[in-house]
Amino acid sequence: MAWKRERRKRDTVVPTDSLSDVAFLLIIFFILTTSIQRLTGFQAEIPSAERAEQSQQAEKMPSIGLRGGGMTWNDQPVDADLLRAKLADLRLPSRPESERVIVVEASGKVPYQQYFEVLSAISGAGGVVGILSEERGGSSK
């Protein structure tokens, strides 16, 4: 006797009733964790060069010195307002890139706040920042 086993096919249904609830929970998570920030600052392209190369070129470029809370422009003491005026006088945006480099040399204890002000002034005037760093342990950079 041929015995046929009857297979029952079950309908498989993926429950999607709570899908919109899950999606809305995700939305609420993103809304709560997102903070719309508008960051302010400045963009500065800093050319990388060897110390010897920097020293040769630095002689021809205007330089800003930062020493112990004060600053100098070509070795003359200046304040932040005068520095901005000096940078504006150079009319840097109309010059070729090689002539827009302003050398910054810091010595002694210099906090980032002071450095930031100078770098933002150079960047705002259309200059390119050249950092002249002190030699450390015979390094050339």
Place this chain on the structure above:
Amino acid sequence: MKMPPRRRPGIVVPTASMGDIAFLLTVFFMVCSNFAKEAGIKWTEPRAPQLRVIKQSNISVSIDAEGQIYLQGQPIPDADSVESGVAALLQRRGDSDERLVMFKCDQAVDKEVFEPVIAAIARAGGVMVAVGEEHKAP
């Protein structure tokens, strides 16, 4: 004559596409969000006049008030690690707009700490975007 009772049509709000709309909104938020990598880093922004709204980058270097250096929110030992890390992240990025590196540093950090980091970003080929707070004159 008795009138048959009025049949009120059942009011049904169509909710079939609700899940689709919700997922589209979720995708929108995910695409537009930029997760903060440096949420736990304590730093005081430096201030300067005439700052602009800057383009944000997904490469970030930070220095906290203690002088600890972070790359992408992870602490790293020194400036040399910044150079190799930033160079690796900048691989296959040609345009200067794609080479932006966000630099956040506490205002009190000394140049012995931040200057080698700035130089390392430059050596790695990055364009530094320094973050600060605009200080408006009274």
